[in-house]
Amino acid sequence: MEHPSNDDQCKSSVVVTYGNQVTDKVKERSRDQREPLPGEPKCVICNRYGEYICDETDDDICSLECKQTVLCRVANTQLPVNLPPPKRLTATDECFYVRDSGSQSGSVFLSSDQTELLRSRLEIHVKGDLVPPPILSFSSCNFPQKLLQNIEAAGFEMPTPVQMQAIPAALSGKSLLVSAETGSGKTASFLVPIVYLCANFRFEQFRDRKKPLAMVLTPTRELCIQVEEQAKLLGKGLPFKTALVVGGDAMARQLHRIQQGVELIVGTPGRLIDLLTKNDIQLDDVKIFALDEVDCMFQRGFRDQVMQIFRALSQPQVLLYSATVSQDIENMVSSMAKEVAVVSVGKPNRPNKVVKQLPIWVESKQKKQKLFDILMSKQHFMPPVVVYVGSRLGADLLSNAITVTVGVKALSIHGEKSMKRGEI
Known part of the structure; x- marks a missing residue:
């Protein structure tokens, strides 16, 4: 059976169904759809009320017209990709018998x-x-x-x-x-x-x-x-x-x-x-x-x-x-x-083995300077770095001090920051 080309996919008719029932109230054109109210989903094409969800792409759409536009965009961007061959894992010194994948159950038989x-x-x-x-x-x-x-x-x-x-x-x-x-x-x-x-x-x-x-x-x-x-x-x-x-x-x-x-x-x-x-x-x-x-x-x-x-x-x-x-x-x-x-x-209730933990004893007044020294050290500074502090004000002050003193771009994140500001 031949698969339709990208052009055929764009030109084919679009039907929206719910279960086994074909809906009869689906908007044909985007101009037939109303503007969205505050908090309502928006169509990814025209920003009108996203009343429907495109099954193929999971996008909010307002009409069959915009769904067809979405499908055309997807079809035109799905080009063949040359993937590298999968990496092979090195063999261990233990062997286990695995049933051939063509068998009915395909299960692994281990004693x-x-x-x-x-x-x-x-x-x-x-x-x-x-x-x-x-x-x-x-x-x-x-x-x-x-x-x-x-x-x-x-x-x-x-x-x-x-x-x-x-x-x-x-x-x-x-x-x-x-x-x-x-x-x-x-x-x-x-x-x-x-x-x-x-x-x-x-x-x-x-x-x-x-x-x-x-x-x-x-x-x-x-x-x-x-x-x-x-x-x-x-x-x-x-x-x-x-x-x-x-x-x-x-x-x-x-x-x-x-x-x-x-x-x-x-x-x-x-x-x-x-x-x-x-x-x-x-x-x-x-x-x-x-x-x-x-x-x-x-x-x-x-x-x-x-x-x-x-x-x-x-x-x-x-x-x-x-x-x-x-x-x-x-x-x-x-x-x-x-x-x-x-x-x-792994061993229960133990720290993650891939995380190296190194305590450094520093006088309280010297903590900030020690942090600056680490951030300016080519040996120890491997960005990105996260520094935890005890207060929101402390986070703001320290991030500014790091930017000015060390010359490293720093950003403070806490509960008073907006969601978009907190997404790095």
Whole structure:
């Protein structure tokens, strides 16, 4: 079957559907659409009211005319790209048998001894009954080809240790408490199962139902943005849409996005509570509830808000991720799920090995001068650098002093700065 060319794609007719029903009120021309009200989404082409969402590009549009314009732009920019060959990892001194990828199940066969040896070498620690063995490749999970392509496009050629164990455990339906270092690939270890399970659910069961199927909470707006961007990359080309619910953006736009139909909601606890309190959002189809940086959520006092959101759900699978695991976190996960598998990678409750920590003893009056010396040292100064202070005024004064004294461009960030000012 031949695929239409870019020109044919632009000239073809455009039909907007919802489920199996073709809508009869879709605006044909942009001139037929009204101007947006404050907080409402805007069309990416003409800035009129973005009443619809383009399925192919995830953009807000006002009419079929603007949708066709968006598709033409995308078609004209999708040129072939010569990618470098994938990097090959060096072989280790241990070998494990992997069934041929052409087999029906595509699963990895490891004996119990091989499983324990692999976990020991990768510092993977598991507590719980019937936890699946680690995977050695993403293809062993029987993911659809499109998801495998998206995983590779996201930069994952081989699963990291936390992904090796957490992905098959999550796919088995188990609730998890995962402890892993920052930078270990833990975000993808819960997003990959979420994307697969949500897309598979839409394909096989209720394609016309657009209630959210999964929810991810993180403690900060910035982390939510990162998580949603990675989720969109992993779900590209699949029946998988996301909604970002954070402060700093218009709530009306976020509500509109959810009402248009999404599979995943990514948000902060406070903003999500605010949205759920003021609007009727049906969450009875949410099957996966993931919490990232749980220890940070506890430090920020989000525990009660998290539990309030959880109680609005109908017994979902729970995936909790934390750099450290305290007794309070264990108590919370026990209250959410009866049977929880605990997965930890590396030595628990230890600082990240890739971060070098060096204490320097300095007299209180000499701290600022010592900082200037470090910033002027070619040996020690490796930008970018983050300096934490105790107050907003201190941040403003120190950033100005660094710029004047050292000649290094410095910017202060705190709660009184605007969102755009804080995005570097």
